[in-house]
Amino acid sequence: MNAPIPDHALPTFEQRRVPPAMLxxxxxxxxxxxxxxxxxxxQHGRDESPFxxxxxxxxxxxxxTEDVAAVLRLAAEHAVPVIPYGAGSSLEGHLLAVQGGxxxxxxxxxxxxxxxxxxxxxxxxxxxxxxxxxxxIKDTGLFFPIDPGANASLGGMAATRxxxxxxxxxxxxxxxxxxxxxxxxxxxxxxxxxxxxxxxAGYDLTRLxxxxxxxxxxxxxxxxxLYPLPEAVSAAICHFPTIAGAVDATIxxxxxxxxxxxxxxxxxxxxxxxxxxxxLGLREHPMLLMEFxxxxxxxxxxxxxxxxxxxxxxxxxxxxxxxxxxxxxxWAARHKAYFAGMQANPGCRSVTTDTCVPISRLAEIIDASIxxxxxxxxxxxxVGHVGDGNFHLAYLVKEGDAAQRALAEGASLxxxxxxxxxxxxxxxxxxxxxxxxxxxxxxxxxxxxxxxRAIKHALDPQNILNPGKIFAW
Amino acid sequence: MNAPIPDHALPTFEQRRVPPAMLxxxxxxxxxxxxxxxxxxxQHGRDESPFxxxxxxxxxxxxxTEDVAAVLRLAAEHAVPVIPYGAGSSLEGHLLAVQGGxxxxxxxxxxxxxxxxxxxxxxxxxxxxxxxxxxxIKDTGLFFPIDPGANASLGGMAATRxxxxxxxxxxxxxxxxxxxxxxxxxxxxxxxxxxxxxxxAGYDLTRLxxxxxxxxxxxxxxxxxLYPLPEAVSAAICHFPTIAGAVDATIxxxxxxxxxxxxxxxxxxxxxxxxxxxxLGLREHPMLLMEFxxxxxxxxxxxxxxxxxxxxxxxxxxxxxxxxxxxxxxWAARHKAYFAGMQANPGCRSVTTDTCVPISRLAEIIDASIxxxxxxxxxxxxVGHVGDGNFHLAYLVKEGDAAQRALAEGASLxxxxxxxxxxxxxxxxxxxxxxxxxxxxxxxxxxxxxxxRAIKHALDPQNILNPGKIFAW
Numbered sequence: 001m002n003a004p005i006p007d008h009a010l011p012t013f014e015q016r017r018v019p020p021a022m023l024x025x026x027x028x029x030x031x032x033x034x035x036x037x038x039x040x041x042x043q044h045g046r047d048e049s050p051f052x053x054x055x056x057x058x059x060x061x062x063x064x065t066e067d068v069a070a071v072l073r074l075a076a077e078h079a080v081p082v083i084p085y086g087a088g089s090s091l092e093g094h095l096l097a098v099q100g101g102x103x104x105x106x107x108x109x110x111x112x113x114x115x116x117x118x119x120x121x122x123x124x125x126x127x128x129x130x131x132x133x134x135x136x137i138k139d140t141g142l143f144f145p146i147d148p149g150a151n152a153s154l155g156g157m158a159a160t161r162x163x164x165x166x167x168x169x170x171x172x173x174x175x176x177x178x179x180x181x182x183x184x185x186x187x188x189x190x191x192x193x194x195x196x197x198x199x200x201a202g203y204d205l206t207r208l209x210x211x212x213x214x215x216x217x218x219x220x221x222x223x224x225x226l227y228p229l230p231e232a233v234s235a236a237i238c239h240f241p242t243i244a245g246a247v248d249a250t251i252x253x254x255x256x257x258x259x260x261x262x263x264x265x266x267x268x269x270x271x272x273x274x275x276x277x278x279x280l281g282l283r284e285h286p287m288l289l290m291e292f293x294x295x296x297x298x299x300x301x302x303x304x305x306x307x308x309x310x311x312x313x314x315x316x317x318x319x320x321x322x323x324x325x326x327x328x329x330x331w332a333a334r335h336k337a338y339f340a341g342m343q344a345n346p347g348c349r350s351v352t353t354d355t356c357v358p359i360s361r362l363a364e365i366i367d368a369s370i371x372x373x374x375x376x377x378x379x380x381x382x383v384g385h386v387g388d389g390n391f392h393l394a395y396l397v398k399e400g401d402a403a404q405r406a407l408a409e410g411a412s413l414x415x416x417x418x419x420x421x422x423x424x425x426x427x428x429x430x431x432x433x434x435x436x437x438x439x440x441x442x443x444x445x446x447x448x449x450x451x452x453r454a455i456k457h458a459l460d461p462q463n464i465l466n467p468g469k470i471f472a473w
Numbered sequence: 474m475n476a477p478i479p480d481h482a483l484p485t486f487e488q489r490r491v492p493p494a495m496l497x498x499x500x501x502x503x504x505x506x507x508x509x510x511x512x513x514x515x516q517h518g519r520d521e522s523p524f525x526x527x528x529x530x531x532x533x534x535x536x537x538t539e540d541v542a543a544v545l546r547l548a549a550e551h552a553v554p555v556i557p558y559g560a561g562s563s564l565e566g567h568l569l570a571v572q573g574g575x576x577x578x579x580x581x582x583x584x585x586x587x588x589x590x591x592x593x594x595x596x597x598x599x600x601x602x603x604x605x606x607x608x609x610i611k612d613t614g615l616f617f618p619i620d621p622g623a624n625a626s627l628g629g630m631a632a633t634r635x636x637x638x639x640x641x642x643x644x645x646x647x648x649x650x651x652x653x654x655x656x657x658x659x660x661x662x663x664x665x666x667x668x669x670x671x672x673x674a675g676y677d678l679t680r681l682x683x684x685x686x687x688x689x690x691x692x693x694x695x696x697x698x699l700y701p702l703p704e705a706v707s708a709a710i711c712h713f714p715t716i717a718g719a720v721d722a723t724i725x726x727x728x729x730x731x732x733x734x735x736x737x738x739x740x741x742x743x744x745x746x747x748x749x750x751x752x753l754g755l756r757e758h759p760m761l762l763m764e765f766x767x768x769x770x771x772x773x774x775x776x777x778x779x780x781x782x783x784x785x786x787x788x789x790x791x792x793x794x795x796x797x798x799x800x801x802x803x804w805a806a807r808h809k810a811y812f813a814g815m816q817a818n819p820g821c822r823s824v825t826t827d828t829c830v831p832i833s834r835l836a837e838i839i840d841a842s843i844x845x846x847x848x849x850x851x852x853x854x855x856v857g858h859v860g861d862g863n864f865h866l867a868y869l870v871k872e873g874d875a876a877q878r879a880l881a882e883g884a885s886l887x888x889x890x891x892x893x894x895x896x897x898x899x900x901x902x903x904x905x906x907x908x909x910x911x912x913x914x915x916x917x918x919x920x921x922x923x924x925x926r927a928i929k930h931a932l933d934p935q936n937i938l939n940p941g942k943i944f945a946w
Contacts, residue, residue, distance in 0.1 A: 174677065
């Protein structure tokens with residue numbers, strides 16, 4: 001267990017070359033939008049994971065579903081891999097061209113296809129980011145709550161089944177995608193779902209594509225649920241003498257059914273890092289950062305319940321942040337914890353875990369994981385969407401230091417084993433990518449993975465869609 | 474368009490016979506739990522749809538996942554169809570043995586596998602009904618909200634992606650199933666999902682099986698989300714001079730983001746039928762039957778908002794039903810509307826529609842569908858989960874009267890076409906079964922259905938799992 005990065009996760013040299021005829025056809029159709037420049041390829045052969053850069057052979061910048069379909073038809077003809085690229089914010093090696101091929105960059109697909117405020121729905125192209133989305137609808141009185149921190153693209157968020165800080169109240173991409181436009185492995189365009197809120201019409205293809213990490217089709221448009229902006233929003237922080245107190249308070253809040261909108265844990269290391277980066281002057285204790293949405297009365301009621309619970313668990317007095325600027329500053333700091341952690345440890349990359357467990361087991365897994373982390377001697381910090389039972393313990397390892405990397409990966413493996421033993425999952429929101437392929441087998445069993453593989457073989461018989469990810473072919 | 478029941482939906486005579494060796498093996502293992510008695514077979518060859526009874530060759534009463542796996546291994550060996558049977562409350566012909574085979578009756582699988590009140594989760598065998606489930610957990614302070622009216626089995630509800638009156642607040646089976654135990658076409662047992670609230674681990678097999686109508690595997694256990702019983706519940710009815718007023722009020726309530734727990738429409742025909750059956754003495758006007766869940770303050774707040782909206786839309790004064798007995802009586806009447814409608818029209822069976830549209834299009838489709846229904850001259854009534862944009866217009870047609878049946882089916886087809894044109898779905902919660910196979914093609918397109926078929930072929934290469942349903946092989 002000292003080499004927890006599985007062999008099949010490493011870049012392979014048996015690349016499936018893009019034949020000259022295909023490259024010529026791409027260049028003819030896309031002109032300068034098809035690039036083989038080294039810098040462009042390098043940029044598309046990495047993500048936020050610590051894996052080495054593994055560039056594709058070419059990058060095609062698509063503007064439309066029809067562009068994507070054209071690439072896929074050529075790729076199918078020549079059996080060449082295609083890797084969809086949104087904002088590049090994946091954490092698990094999703095974007096690496098481990099079998100070569102073409103990176104299909106969707107970041108210019110930023111068109112709002114249709115807004116229906118009267119139905120609380122919107123359809124956007126896959127390259128629209130969550131910040132752009134909320135900017136575009138800001139005059140409708142509606143918002144899209146899913147917020148993974150990074151300014152990810154909606155296509156990418158759908159493909160990794162992302163969630164983030166608001167999921168405890170509003171659900172994840174699983175619950176908030178109504179329908180998709182998808183280009184298949186054969187270059188055909190299908191539309192899944194409708195704009196109706198629910199449906200029992202056949203297999204749930206929408207949910208099959210959500211979380212499929214580009215391995216079953218390329219998502220080019222996403223229809224999403226929107227929500228009325230809450231009448232009242234307030235945020236609060238509460239410090240605890242121990243991390244156990246913060247976790248126990250969270251468990252109780254969820255068990256009581258308080259409809260809290262955000263409930264984030266920061267351990268003392270994370271607080272120090274964001275203090276250093278954002279000069280927030282937070283007390284350097286474990287803390288919960290919470291947000292309440294609703295009517296004035298309901299926000300008041302929720303906050304009172306939570307205050308009583310945190311007091312019982314040893315929490316210190318709430319500090320309120322009711323002014324929007326103050327809230328924005330706090331949440332910006334939380335979202336920057338990832339970069340703050342790296343900044344505090346120059347020359348390091350982050351090995352981030354992402355387990356999620358039933359809420360009652362959260363204290364147990366956090367305790368054991370901290371003990372394990374301390375024993376490694378590596379710098380680490382914890383942030384987490386603890387209201388969902390999901391947290392990230394990030395190790396900071398020196399770039400290129402194999403021994404440190406192995407230490408971190410070993411601890412990560414043990415954490416996953418703990419999560420699975422507690423009836424949880426190896427990944428709450430980051431996906432499998434390259435990094436967790438073996439963990440998926442532990443979690444879903446060989447039967448479950450065989451079923452996923454059968455579906456993959458049926459829908460992508462040449463294995464051209466983001467090959468080498470999620471499970472071995 | 475006068476023969477809207479598709480040919481492929483009719484019972485086929487090319488039955489795949491159960492070979493004597495298989496029957497002997499079943500009888501040896503199951504003894505009296507394997508029945509070929511005509512009465513038992515007839516009972517398992519029908520559901521609540523108006524299709525003619527189409528019995529299986531034998532019925533096997535299973536007690537465990539291992540029982541089901543044993544049947545499936547034999548069925549795989551002999552390429553014999555298997556049709557899972559829960560409570561028999563399907564509405565679209567799901568249970569009919571159109572290619573013969575074995576009905577696997579799960580109604581004795583009523584064991585609670587594990588309750589975890591501290592995590593708001595429960596795992597039950599597939600034969601547990603929603604009433605039994607809520608009975609079993611009544612001392613935990615929790616409840617399971619999905620309520621399709623019928624006392625359906627949880628396995629069946631998962632298989633048809635059921636929802637019902639509470640879905641507007643709590644979602645459907647899609648949102649409330651955390652994991653499943655499934656027996657595959659080869660007789661292997663797999664477990665999908667975990668007890669964690671969210672996960673990004675590989676393809677969403679749970680959601681693939683939810684709504685697959687027994688065609689991809691047999692669901693034998695279901696892990697579900699539970700909810701804290703609301704501190705306060707109140708119900709109200711509000712009459713409207715016109716159905717349009719009731720619909721417009723609903724649209725406004727949803728658009729305002731009121732977290733109403735139930736919002737049901739009854740047209741004047743439905744009110745008359747439930748009055749006649751349950752002696753409720755309701756005023757015979759179109760009405761909304763609503764329920765509010767939350768804290769005392771929040772229920773009050775919701776009710777005030779809704780009262781203001783209904784008044785604006787011409788609704789008459791609210792009548793409150795705060796006492797539990799009164800509420801139970803009202804909801805029981807609503808749930809019995811289906812049988813009340815048939816009782817009011819002796820010798821009739823119901824042809825029930827199930828379209829669901831984006832909320833802003835609800836008035837438009839209900840208006841057009843009423844005009845169409847009036848033109849048929851057939852008795853009909855409307856009930857609906859209008860808060861979701863979902864409603865049922867049920868035609869009552871004389872059993873065996875082909876002309877009446879064709880009239881009803883013609884109107885049903887036109888309603889589906891309207892729903893699809895309005896970006897809605899042909900079925901909000903009843904499923905495709907035999908009845909809506911052509912509608913599914915209209916809705917999902919040939920590309921979408923081809924993808925479903927590819928998945929079916931991959932997971933059930935011999936077509937033994939509930940063959941002849943959802944789409945043609």
